[in-house]
Amino acid sequence: xxxxxxxxxxxxxxxxxxVLSVERRxxxxxxxxxxxxxxxxxxxxxxxxxxxxxxxEAFLYERRRLVFDDVSVRFCDQRxxxxxxxxxxxxxxxxxxxxxxxxxxxxxxxxxxVFADLMRGRKGTVKKWLLDQTLVAGIGNIYADEACFYxxxxxxxEMGSLGEGDLERLYEAVLKALNQxxxxxxxxxxxxxxxxxxxxxxxxxxxxxxxxxxxxxxxxEVLVKCKVAxxxxxxxxxxxx
DNA sequence: CCATCATCCTGCCGGC
DNA sequence: TGCCGGCAGGATGATG
Numbered sequence: 152x153x154x155x156x157x158x159x160x161x162x163x164x165x166x167x168x169x170v171l172s173v174e175r176r177x178x179x180x181x182x183x184x185x186x187x188x189x190x191x192x193x194x195x196x197x198x199x200x201x202x203x204x205x206x207x208e209a210f211l212y213e214r215r216r217l218v219f220d221d222v223s224v225r226f227c228d229q230r231x232x233x234x235x236x237x238x239x240x241x242x243x244x245x246x247x248x249x250x251x252x253x254x255x256x257x258x259x260x261x262x263x264x265v266f267a268d269l270m271r272g273r274k275g276t277v278k279k280w281l282l283d284q285t286l287v288a289g290i291g292n293i294y295a296d297e298a299c300f301y302x303x304x305x306x307x308x309e310m311g312s313l314g315e316g317d318l319e320r321l322y323e324a325v326l327k328a329l330n331q332x333x334x335x336x337x338x339x340x341x342x343x344x345x346x347x348x349x350x351x352x353x354x355x356x357x358x359x360x361x362x363x364x365x366x367x368x369x370x371x372e373v374l375v376k377c378k379v380a381x382x383x384x385x386x387x388x389x390x391x392x
Numbered sequence: 393c394c395a396t397c398a399t400c401c402t403g404c405c406g407g408c
Numbered sequence: 409t410g411c412c413g414g415c416a417g418g419a420t421g422a423t424g
Contacts, residue, residue: 193418193419194418195417196417196418197417230416232418232419248419284418284419291417292416292417293417340416340417341416341417342416342417343417360417382417382418383415383416
C-alpha cells in the first residue's frame with residue numbers, strides 16, 4: 152500500500168505508465184495503467200481528489216500527489232481514512248478487497264429479482280444488509296436511510312420480515328436514491344466536493360438523512376434519530392414501518 | 393455465528 | 409464565552 156506523505160511523481164503518467172482507463176467498482180476508483188499495474192483509490196469518509204496545476208502549492212490535508220505532464224491530481228483527506236494502493240493487475244482485487252464486492256446496482260443486470268434473491272430471508276436489520284458491500288456494492292449510510300424512507304420500510308426492521316412487495320419497493324428505492332445522488336453530483340453534507348471543488352446538490356433533496364428530530368417532509372411527524380447497525384440512522388415512524 | 397464495539401484520524405457542534 | 413464529550417459519509421478486526 153502506498154499511503155505515506157511522499158508525493159507520487161509520474162512522468163507522462165503514473166511512474167511513467169500511461170493511464171489506460173478509469174472505472175469505479177463499488178466505492179473504489181480503479182485506474183488501469185500500462186505494464187499491468189493498477190492504481191486503486193478509496194476515499195472513505197473525507198477523502199477527495201482535486202485537480203490542480205503542477206505548480207499549485209500543497210492543499211490542506213494533501214496526502215498524495217499524482218503528477219502528469221500538464222496537470223496534477225491531489226489526494227486530500229482530513230481524517231486519513233482514505234486509501235491508495237498501487238497493485239499488479241493480477242492481484243489488485245485481492246489486495247484491495249474489491250474481490251469481495253457484490254453486484255453493481257447501477258448496472259443493467261441489477262434486477263428486482265437479483266436484489267430480492269440477495270436480501271430475502273436474511274437475519275438482521277434492513278440497514279445492515281443494505282450497507283453490506285458484499286451483497287450490493289456502493290450503498291453508504293446516506294443512501295441506505297433515504298432508500299428505506301422511499302420504500303416505506305424502517306431501517307431497523309428485520310430483513311427476513313419483508314414480503315415480496317417490500318423487497319420490490321426497496322429495490323426501486325435503492326435505485327432511486329443512488330440515481331438521484333449521481334444526478335445531483337453527490338451529497339455535500341460536510342466535506343464532499345468533486346475533483347474541481349464543486350459541491351453536490353443531493354443534500355438539498357434528502358428526506359431523512361441529517362434531519363433527525365426535524366419534521367418529516369411528507370407527514371410532519373418528528374423524525375426518529377437512532378443507531379442501527381452501528382450507524383447514525385434517521386427515519387419517520389409514521390411513513391415507515 | 394451474531395451483534396456490538398473499538399479503531400484508524402481530525403474537526404465541529406451542541407450542551408453545560 | 410469556553411471547554412469537552414459525542415458524533416461524523418467507511419471498513420475491519422476484536423470482543424463477548
